Amino acid sequence: xxxxxxxxxxxxxxxxxxxxxxxxxxxxxxxxxxxxxxxxxxxxxxxxxxxxxxxxxxxxxxxxxxxxxxxxxxxxxxxxxxxxxxxxxxxxxxxxxxxxxxxxxxxxxxxxxxxxxxxxxxxxxxxxxxxxxxxxxxxxxxxxxxxxxxxxxxxxxxxxxxxxxxxxxxxxxxxxxxxxxxxxxxxxxxxxxxxxxxxxxxxxxxxxxx
Numbered sequence: 001x002x003x004x005x006x007x008x009x010x011x012x013x014x015x016x017x018x019x020x021x022x023x024x025x026x027x028x029x030x031x032x033x034x035x036x037x038x039x040x041x042x043x044x045x046x047x048x049x050x051x052x053x054x055x056x057x058x059x060x061x062x063x064x065x066x067x068x069x070x071x072x073x074x075x076x077x078x079x080x081x082x083x084x085x086x087x088x089x090x091x092x093x094x095x096x097x098x099x100x101x102x103x104x105x106x107x108x109x110x111x112x113x114x115x116x117x118x119x120x121x122x123x124x125x126x127x128x129x130x131x132x133x134x135x136x137x138x139x140x141x142x143x144x145x146x147x148x149x150x151x152x153x154x155x156x157x158x159x160x161x162x163x164x165x166x167x168x169x170x171x172x173x174x175x176x177x178x179x180x181x182x183x184x185x186x187x188x189x190x191x192x193x194x195x196x197x198x199x200x201x202x203x204x205x206x207x208x209x210x
Contacts, residue, residue, distance in 0.1 A: 005055035012048035016041055039122055046130060049137040056141050069140040070187030081190035085181040086197050092173045100166055110164040112206045123203055131195035134158075138175065139182040139191050148179040174198070 019041040059065045072078070100106045115123070134155070142151040156172030178191045 002055050002058050005051045005058065009048045009051040009055060012044045012051060016044035016048060019044060038118065042122060042125065042130075046125075046133040050133040053133075053137040053141040056145075057136070069136070070185065071189050073185070073187040073189045077185065078187070078189045078193065081181060081185050081187070082193035082197070085177060085190050085194035088177045088181070089174050089194060089198055092177055093170055096166070096170055096173055106166060107164045108166050111162045111167050114162050115203060115206045126203065127196055127200045131192050131199060135178070135182075135188050135191045135195055139178055140188050143179045143182055148176060148183065151179055152176045 054065065057065050057068060059068050066072070097106075118126075138151050138155045142154065146154075152172050152175030155175035156168045156170075159167050159171040162168075178195065181194070182188060182191050
């Protein structure tokens with residue numbers, strides 16, 4: 001099974017690299033996929049993250065693998081820690097926002113423009129699918145091996161495509177909160193729930209302001 005996960009992750013990275021070259025190097029050979037580049041690229045990178053995480057986390061069967069990252073966990077604990085994690089995310093982002101205003105630097109408009117250009121299917125994936133793949137990889141796998149800070153740095157850099165420095169810093173801050181939540185609870189569930197809730201609220205807020 002691990003061989004299959006590794007094979008899928010390699011193919012997914014190759015697909016992502018191909019789509020990336022089409023989208024940013026403007027290769028004429030890729031004109032037929034032009035309208036689907038964003039969806040293909042996003043799908044490829046998230047499939048790569050998911051399969052790579054499962055390759056390293058696999059414990060022989062799905063149930064054992066999920067238990068190794070504390071999924072699903074106890075309902076009451078999940079509810080409490082999900083709310084606490086989400087609250088902590090908003091607190092650190094509020095502090096980051098105040099700092100950005102004090103230094104006169106705020107390029108969040110780029111994020112709003114990017115979100116506004118995405119199709120509904122990708123927005124739904126950002127709420128439902130992306131938090132699962134990202135939490136399994138960055139928290140379930142990477143935090144335990146690379147630590148809270150380094151896993152958060154990589155998580156932040158993964159958001160460079162928005163073209164916003166504040167977004168990268170914000171993602172890094174969110175990564176720190178989620179990684180510490182995972183360390184504290186030893187469960188991926190509050191991280192996934194808080195991540196889903198944050199993405200949903202952010203997308204709705206940005207779409208309402210447009």
